[in-house]
Amino acid sequence: MALSEKEVIHIADLARIKIGEDEKKRFGKELAAILDFIGELDEIDTSGVVPMTGGTKEESIFRSDEPVSNSLEGEGADLVGASPKKKNGHIAVPSVFE
Numbered sequence: 083m084a085l086s087e088k089e090v091i092h093i094a095d096l097a098r099i100k101i102g103e104d105e106k107k108r109f110g111k112e113l114a115a116i117l118d119f120i121g122e123l124d125e126i127d128t129s130g131v132v133p134m135t136g137g138t139k140e141e142s143i144f145r146s147d148e149p150v151s152n153s154l155e156g157e158g159a160d161l162v163g164a165s166p167k168k169k170n171g172h173i174a175v176p177s178v179f180e
Contacts, residue, residue: 083114083117083118083121084110084114085110085113085114085117086110087106087107087110089110090106090109090110090113091106093109093113094109161173
């Protein structure tokens, strides 16, 4: 599956990386090879395989996975305080999706 230069630039923009002119062709070829490999996976017969709903049924033996505190005290408050943009007591970041 060949990728156009426009698609490579769009993918780089989504990944928030800057690529040079020479990298556009190289990354286009590499991404196309990855997509071709993934396309091969579509050819595998999975009709008898039970779908997974999670990675494992193992549980942590060390501690329960529960929040320690609902408030931002200590280091959490320092982190929010140090961030350049805040909204409703949380760190505000640029939107990923348009």
